Structure formats: C-alpha cells, structure tokens
Amino acid sequence: MTDIAVVGFAQAPNVAETAGTTNGVEMLVPCFQQLYSELGISKSDIGFWCSGSSDYLAGRAFSFISAIDAIGAVPPINESHVEMDAAWAFYEAWIKLMTGEVETALVYGFGKSSAGTLAKVLALQLDPYLVAPLWPDSLSLAGIQARAGIDAGKWDERAMAEVAVRNRANAHPLAQLTGVLDIDELLAADYIADPLRAHDCAPVTDGASAIVLAAGDRARSLRENPAWITGIEHLVDSPNFGARDLTTAPSAYNAALKASGGDLSSISAAELHAPFTHQELILSEWLPGGTTVNPSGGTLVGNAMFSAGLERIGHAATRIFDGKDSRVLAHATSGPLLQQNLVAVMEGK
C-alpha cells in the first residue's frame, strides 16, 4: 500500500465575521502562501486540488468556482470539490494519491457562516419532505440530543460545562474563543436551547484551512516528520434521527475501529469535531482513558463550517510534525447530530 502523509497545514484565524467574500479567496490565499513557503514548493508542485464548501452557506451558486482564483487555475489544474466538510475532500485526495496518479495534493475548505443564519441554513441538510419544512434549527436538534443523554444518565449539564472549560483553556492561537471559564458561572447562565447554554455550542465562525498531502519519498523530502495516514474511514448512521439512539454515534466508533486497525489503545491524542459539548462526550466515550482529547480546543473554540473537520486533521498532524505524539486520531462530522463521521489515524515513523 502506498505510504501517504500529511506534510503541511495552515489555517485562517477563526473569526466571528470576516469582511471578505463568501468565496473564501481572502482567507485562502494566505493559507496557500504559508504552505508554499513552509514546504518550499509552488503551485506547479501540486498534483491534485480538492476542496470542501457549501453554496447554501454562501447563499450563491458556484462559490467554490470563484475560490479557485485563490489557486490560479491557468494553465488548467486537476481539481475536484465536495459539498461537505473538507475532511471528505481530504479523503478524496487520499484516494487520488492511492491510485498513484499524483504524488502531492492540496486540500482546502472554507466557509463564511456569518453571511446568513447558520442555525437555519443547517436545517436544509435534513429530510426535505417531512423535517426541513418545520425549520428545526441546529441548536434545537442538538438540545434534543443533549437531553436524551441527560435523561439516560450518560452525562449532565456540569459534565458538559467541564468540556467547555477544558477546551476554552486549550484554545489554539487562531481560535475565536479563548480564556478561563468558571464552571459555576457557566451553569448559572440562561439556556439558549434548553438544556444547552451558550458555552455548550460552538460559535458561528468564518474560517478556512488547507492541508498538503504527499506520497512516499515526496513526503519525506517535504517534511522531517510527516504524519503518515495509517488508516482512514468514513461511515454513516441513519438520517432518521427519531429512529436511532442519539446518545451514541456508532458510525464514528466503527470508523475509528476500522481506521485504527482495531487498536485504539495507543492513540495518545485525538482531535474530535464536536460542535456541542455533549457531542464531545459521545465521541470520546470509546477513546482510552489516557488520551488527550482536543488539545487544540476543538470545534468549541471556533467552528469554521466546511473546514472545521479538516482543521482537526491538521491540528492532529501537527502533533506528529512536532514530535509530541507518535499516534493520533482525527475525526470529522457531517450531517445532523453526528450522523456521518470520518476518522483518520496518523503516525510518525
């Protein structure tokens, strides 16, 4: 099997509102320039480009085509796009590298969530016949999931708040939310979607990120400690959330089992794409006790739609680059209530 690794990661700051356009060019150009400069490469060194974004978020058609201006597509480039988090574009790029057709790929994602009403826009990913017409916003649905776990005795509001406190304290330098939170103050705050309070919900974030992948010797030449992808898998649960146990995410667990070859015990750090505190509790349930969860602060300190999952892969890979860990896990989610999940396991060698 071809050895494929993450060799570079760059992200735009997570911000509440960028003055830039919904096609992300302003956020992406600096990411690309940073990667070129760090790796000593140029546009022509990239064999394949793949992006993740959403026209629903942008409120306009073909926003991802405009984003290609950030690359410079003359002469033509080998390019693809997914209307999903860019973690799935990462998966497509990994497949492309596996074919041997190319030896490098640049994956990017972007989204300007502040342009519209994110909680409402996300209703459009639901069943369009019987669910979306009621406009259930993303906070309400997450509230239903959080309460299901509280009622089942799996977690409580204090445990949820503890997740917020830890992530805020761990926030990476480009995070939107940072600082020290007091748990009792958090629990005294009003609900925004009972049983959820503001600290339980990721902020609305504008952002972008990009990753360079490379195969074999090319990877070794670009980065001293590449983050080798030893497993990657994505699986789905039923979109009919009234017919499944919302307090678990079997597709995430099974993807993690497959991506790790059944060995989760030696994962020392995990970046989990959990836009709500209780979702981090669902996702970390199957990780070994000693695993460092979301050392970057995760998605609760900045939820750049359509790149937050890719960002998790980037933050996890960076721990391999820096020699902090030798085996890490990155998770991305898509769809409502942890319905669809991708897990990548990366190792230093």
Add this chain to the structure above:
Amino acid sequence: MVNTPLSAPLNNAFDYTRSVGPTIGEFLTGLRRKQIIGGRGSDGRVYVPPPEFDSATKEPTTDFVDVGSSGTVVSWSWVPVPYEGQPLDHPFAFALIQLDGADTALLHAVDAGSSANMSTGMRVHARWAEDRVGDIHDVAFFEPGEGNDQPDSGSDPGAEPVAMITTPVRLQYTHSASAEESYYLRGLAEGRILGGRTDAEGKVYVPPRGASPTDGRPTAEQVELPDTGTVTTFCIVNVPFLGQRIKPPYIAAYVLLDGADIAFLHLILECEPAEVRMGMRVAAKWKPREEWGYTLENIEYFRPTGEPDADYDTYKHHL
C-alpha cells in the same frame, strides 16, 4: 480611496416542488384526514413517518399501520426565539414524540407555553390544522395532554392521493463584495471604470478579481480604463424570457474596453441587429448622472462610434 468592502442584503427565495412518491404520499394523504400512518419494518417495528425503504431488506415499505395522534415526548429542546418558518411564532419546544402504536419518534413542535411545562415522558396530542392539504404542517403542532380528535371517517372520494408538496425556502444573507469588486463598484458610482492587475506586466481584468487566475497572486494594482472598446463577439437575442426589459431582437455582446485584457458582456443598442459585427468600435452610453449607483447598470448600453472596425489582431487573444 476608502475601500472597506461594500455589502448588501441578499434574500434568496425559492418554492421547491417535490413529488413525494408512494410512501411519503401515503403518510401525507393520511394527515389530510387527521390520521397518522407508520410503516412496519422487517424487524417488526413501526416507523413513523414510514421509511421509503426497509434498511434491512432494501424493499419498499408496503405494510402501513395507523398509529395514534397522541403520544409521549421522548426528548425535547426549548426554542426561546423562534425563526421565521418554524411551526409557532412564540416560544415553543421542538420534541421527538413517540406516538401511540409507534416504535420510533417523530419530530414536531409542542406548544406548551413555557419550558417549565415540558418534561420527558409527558403526554401530548396533535393539534390539526383547519385547512389540511397533505403536508407535514397539517399537524400544526402538538399540545400537552390527551386528545380526543378522531380521524375523518371513510375515505374522501373527491381527493386524489397526495403526490406533490411545495416547500418554500426563504433565506437572508449579507453579501459582501470583495475589496476589488468594491473599488470597481465605487468607481462606477463616480462614472469611472476601474480594472485591476498584479503589476505592470500583469493582465488587466475588468471587473477586477481578487487574485490572478493564472498564478493566484493578488491583483493589487488599479487601472483606470476608458469607456470605449471593441465588440469581440455577440449574439442576437430573439427569445423572450421572464424579466426581459428590452423587446427582442436586440444585441448582447462582449465588449473589450481599450486597455483591458478581458471582455465583459453588455448590450449594444442604437445599432440594427443586422449591422453588428466582430471588431465594431463602441462607446458607453451612460445613464443620467443622478441615476448612478454602485452598478454597471450606470452604463445603459454601448453604441457604435462610427470609427473604422478594429483590426482582428487587436482582439484575437481576447475571444
């Protein structure tokens, strides 16, 4: 020039029409007569709404089961400030409700007045809409307590099974122009046409772009262009369409402004359709100054100047 990006409201609206197929159609036809219908799966469970296909056997759902219009709240969340389009315009709960006789839960709204009146396990019943059309909104919302509504007895011989629904989508955005689009639009508001390029060697793009499409470098330099140019290519519009503002036939053409490297689409008027040709020299006809805004519509159209046609070599790389 001050160049904070321009922005404006962008309100997207579309009424999607969807054919519902036999399974959702059965469910919606039931709602119209105040009957909620589930589908029995191969696992013996009653799913509400009925799934189109059984996830185990992959067969279509055919075993439809009447369930109650009262049920039990499985989980819920409180909506303190409803969004436009949600089932209620005052605070309410979204809830998963397991109807009597069902094994799965349906998402809908509960009108409970206050979150203090909500609890997991509470009993609720459907409040039916007065006018039922075969849509999920035929259940207006659920109310606390048991209901005593009965389904309309018998079938309605006059009504066809529900085959289509209309689902309106209304979304509001704030659309931001890029920095380059902003100086371009501000220029137009002053009667100037501004393009952009990476540097003196770069191609001149009008409208200016954020980055050069050839190498991704920022197009930082502004270039003012004249309002005269050459028709590179054109078409005669003969087809009427919704929103058309000029009576066909008329000319739509690509105009390459003098000094620009990319042509843009505009109208050519004061010219018989039979006379338009590649290479024809044209100039902008501006609207009266008091009508100018941040738009290319400040130029009402282009019209022939009467100069000799441009040499093909001057525009052959811009077709």
